[in-house]
Ligand SMILES: Nc1ncnc2c1ncn2[C@@H]1O[C@H](COP(=O)(O)OP(=O)(O)O)[C@@H](O)[C@H]1O
């Protein structure tokens with residue numbers, strides 16, 4: 135009597151095992167028959183990633199420092215941000231983590247570009263249609279709450295170990311804020327401004343590119359900023375499935391208890407996170423300058 | 431420049447709510463706004479509106495807040511879909527236009543000025559003023575040239591590189607006006623365009639509009655809740671209350687013969703001496719044996735007539751049309767009656 139109440143009446147063990155086995159087998163046979171096709175489909179990503187890595191690793195370090203300084207200045211017009219960014223990279227280089235950092239940055243940049251390419255149109259669609267919003271919203275919730283280890287499994291089963299499955303895992307994790315904030319930004323555009331664009335006979339496309347996107351841009355920039363941060367946060371986990379960069383030394387440090395190695399690489403990740411954050415936020419703020427609704 | 435075109439609004443109804451079509455019949459049969467709200471939870475926006483607007487004239491729509499002014503003007507370019515009725519412009523029913531036709535119609539036949547300006551905050555004054563032309567697909571150099579001309583015309587030279595947030599309200603509305611005029615559309619829709627401006631600037635902008643109207647002759651629908659503005663600007667005035675037109679006519683008609691207490695209340699504080707014209711108050715000349723020597727123009731105000739009679743101790747004035755023909759007589763007593771609003775004034 136009491137045991138019936140304290141232990142939940144579950145399906146029989148054999149039934150559960152059979153269920154798991156049949157799902158696993160189903161997915162495995164799917165992988166076997168379509169694995170190559172899917173790999174082929176994702177191969178442009180491989181090209182993109184390798185191109186990025188070659189670019190960053192092949193460029194002389196002084197040039198990289200100059201480019202970063204230029205970007206920081208262009209985005210923020212603040213000497214402090216420029217000096218901070220360059221100093222971070224110099225320290226990373228001095229402590230022997232230059233190559234790993236370049237690999238990580240190339241991965242983060244590729245993941246961010248991909249997230250923008252997918253997230254921007256999806257966010258726009260979501261803002262235009264209540265039905266799309268109803269469908270996409272719960273999917274985003276799942277993407278954000280599902281532990282990343284769980285969706286690493288099917289990705290690895292399909293594509294094996296390497297850069298591309300790593301990139302896909304990172305994108306799945308980093309995409310939701312891009313979609314959400316694009317949607318939010320477009321929905322927040324002043325309806326009176328949109329009414330004016332309608333009154334002058336704008337087409338839906340003209341309204342989007344001449345009013346909605348530019349006015350949503352600061353919010354979209356906040357989405358890009360969050361996407362970058364989340365991509366960086368995934369670097370260590372992605373290294374478990376073969377993504378090279380700052381994550382791998384951390385992983386090695388955990389299994390071998392190399393405290394200092396872990397600490398250095400951890401600081402390097404934090405360093406470039408702050409660098410990305412400051413640059414992209416400063417840029418977003420500068421975009422905002424004239425965008426607030428005007429009052430007098 | 432395009433020739434002015436007229437607007438004809440016929441039996442227009444607008445009901446806001448979940449199922450507007452279901453209640454049109456009841457409203458046609460005389461259900462009031464309050465009844466519709468109480469019984470069916472629908473809002474009566476407009477009820478049986480019929481207005482004919484002559485080409486090249488300024489039609490003022492007036493009424494208290496919530497009387498349906500914005501709803502009405504938004505039907506002319508169909509920013510709001512009517513529940514029933516027609517809007518005929520150049521022989522075409524705007525309500526029946528397809529999406530593409532409507533877009534073309536909005537691009538080339540109408541332009542609109544908004545109470546809260548509706549400017550694009552991320553664009554400069556120049557790019558805002560050129561917006562309508564840009565949407566039409568005009569090349570950059572040409573649209574900037576046109577926009578610059580209008581920026582100068584509304585008195586904003588030197589500000590073309592500024593952003594809206596850097597300008598005062600009055601200047602922002604000049605941008606809104608320049609944007610609308612740059613389109614060179616024959617119909618100009620102005621929804622309380624000046625209501626957000628303080629009185630001096632408002633007067634200034636009215637002058638800008640009236641001067642422009644001398645030059646470019648558009649058909650203007652001008653919404654205001656300010657009677658002085660309505661009387662100054664409007665060739666004809668329509669008064670709206672709870673979504674219905676309760677009176678329409680010239681300023682003289684409305685001040686001299688208010689249709690009901692609501693209208694009478696509206697016009698009671700108006701400066702009648704300045705608003706009323708001699709021509710609207712004069713008597714026919716055949717009732718007089720000898721015509722007075724001294725004369726006054728038919729479009730002079732009652733105040734001017736009274737001044738002239740008082741200064742010269744006259745009992746009446748001869749009224750002349752612009753060609754110098756005598757067309758009537760205005761006795762001192764009739765002018766006083768019109769001025770004070772006592773009964774018995776006015777020629778029918
Ligand atoms: N989208 C809407 N839904 C429901 N009611 C509306 C809507 N738009 C306007 N109304 C109602 O219609 C009436 C007229 O509004 P409006 O045309 O804005 O008045 P006005 O411009 O004269 O102040 C008001 O009672 C208002 O509440």
Ligand SMILES: [Mg+2]
Pocket residue numbers: 499500501622
């Ligand atoms: Mg209004």
